[in-house]
Amino acid sequence: MTATIVTIGDEILIGQILDTNSQHISQLLNRAGITVAERTSIGDSAEQIVSTIDRALRQSQIVIITGGLGPTKDDITKHTLAAYFSSEMHYDEVEAHHIESLLAARGIEFNELNRGQAMVPDSCTVLHNAHGTAPGMWFERDDKVVVSLPGVPFEMRHLMEDEVMPRLSARFALRSIVHRTMITSGIAESILAARIAEWESALPASLKLAYLPAPNIVRLRLSAYDVEGESTRRIIEREFEKLYRIIPEHIVGFEQASVEELVHNTLIERGLTLAVAESCTGGNIASRFTAQAGASAYMLCGVVAYSNESKCRVLGVEAEAIAKYGAVSEEVAKQMAEGARRIAGADFAISTTGIAGPTGGSAEKPVGTVWIGIATPERCFATLRNCGTDRSQIVARATAYAISLLYEQVR
Numbered sequence: 001m002t003a004t005i006v007t008i009g010d011e012i013l014i015g016q017i018l019d020t021n022s023q024h025i026s027q028l029l030n031r032a033g034i035t036v037a038e039r040t041s042i043g044d045s046a047e048q049i050v051s052t053i054d055r056a057l058r059q060s061q062i063v064i065i066t067g068g069l070g071p072t073k074d075d076i077t078k079h080t081l082a083a084y085f086s087s088e089m090h091y092d093e094v095e096a097h098h099i100e101s102l103l104a105a106r107g108i109e110f111n112e113l114n115r116g117q118a119m120v121p122d123s124c125t126v127l128h129n130a131h132g133t134a135p136g137m138w139f140e141r142d143d144k145v146v147v148s149l150p151g152v153p154f155e156m157r158h159l160m161e162d163e164v165m166p167r168l169s170a171r172f173a174l175r176s177i178v179h180r181t182m183i184t185s186g187i188a189e190s191i192l193a194a195r196i197a198e199w200e201s202a203l204p205a206s207l208k209l210a211y212l213p214a215p216n217i218v219r220l221r222l223s224a225y226d227v228e229g230e231s232t233r234r235i236i237e238r239e240f241e242k243l244y245r246i247i248p249e250h251i252v253g254f255e256q257a258s259v260e261e262l263v264h265n266t267l268i269e270r271g272l273t274l275a276v277a278e279s280c281t282g283g284n285i286a287s288r289f290t291a292q293a294g295a296s297a298y299m300l301c302g303v304v305a306y307s308n309e310s311k312c313r314v315l316g317v318e319a320e321a322i323a324k325y326g327a328v329s330e331e332v333a334k335q336m337a338e339g340a341r342r343i344a345g346a347d348f349a350i351s352t353t354g355i356a357g358p359t360g361g362s363a364e365k366p367v368g369t370v371w372i373g374i375a376t377p378e379r380c381f382a383t384l385r386n387c388g389t390d391r392s393q394i395v396a397r398a399t400a401y402a403i404s405l406l407y408e409q410v411r
């Protein structure tokens with residue numbers, strides 16, 4: 001069983017908003033055993049909508065459309081679908097009452113434009129939108145389904161979960177799609193692939209392996225399509241158990257597990273504390289920890305010491321060290337970490353100092369050069385990393401490297 005997802009809106013094509021709807025819809029469909037054949041975004045054009053639906057129905061049994069159901073003239077999806085399915089429109093009294101009540105609660109007049117939202121095609125099944133003024137629509141033709149949903153993300157999510165997925169499960173005989181993702185850290189993708197090559201070659205033919213690299217982690221996803229779910233899950237678990245015996249030191253966890261989550265849990269379990277001193281990462285490391293509930297149990301202090309003066313005044317870095325070695329150096333990274341640990345009274349501290357670019361690099365220290373310091377109760381050390389050439393990439397990689405280095409010390 002396959003589906004095509006179509007998002008409608010000029011605002012998506014010009015980059016004004018991100019298409020998060022397709023991601024959520026894809027996740028729900030996959031969990032139900034429906035393969036997404038294509039995701040596409042198109043503009044507010046009747047011709048584009050019609051041609052896209054035609055093409056989608058040639059390749060998929062299910063088409064999910066979001067967007068273009070608002071009250072203004074540029075929202076043309078509903079009228080285009082009515083014409084596509086050769087349908088007249090009627091005024092839905094139930095939806096009209098809901099829309100009027102919803103607007104009244106917000107202090108908004110129920111005008112002609114809002115009345116137009118209660119007009120629905122005769123040929124559709126109306127999907128009640130409890131959280132907004134645009135009802136969803138369910139069309140069927142030749143044993144295929146076309147669903148139209150509002151583009152507002154939280155309205156779309158409720159309709160998908162409360163209306164669309166139960167109807168799809170009842171309408172089609174669905175088989176399972178099973179995904180399981182293992183998170184690895186501290187090993188490059190190419191080295192990892194070489195280490196597990198024999199295991200990969202011996203995988204059952206029904207399983208597909210994907211490598212999904214990110215800064216300092218590689219996700220290994222095993223997938224099986226159109227299968228009996230429970231038995232396949234057991235097969236995947238057995239394969240990952242084999243992998244545990246090959247690379248135990250690099251396995252972080254499963255699905256959305258992160259290294260900072262492991263550090264977070266370890267520090268709490270062991271009653272240890274942390275301080276952070278950041279320059280080039282600008283508070284990104286601290287934010288990764290404080291985004292987790294319960295971080296106050298261990299997170300004592302975070303300092304963004306961007307200037308040389310603040311490194312000296314706040315963290316106690318020696319001016320002579322900066323003059324002799326430069327702000328981006330092993331010695332300064334170590335003194336930053338030691339200073340953060342000292343002023344906070346923490347068990348562990350992380351520091352970063354580097355060149356995030358796009359300017360400021362040299363032949364000796366090019367853009368992307370980052371020193372990461374780690375101070376522990378027993379020692380203090382610093383490690384050099386080259387984190388790329390793009391500013392945002394450098395910050396992300398330096399953050400990931402720093403947290404992974406800390407994890408190696410606390411685990």
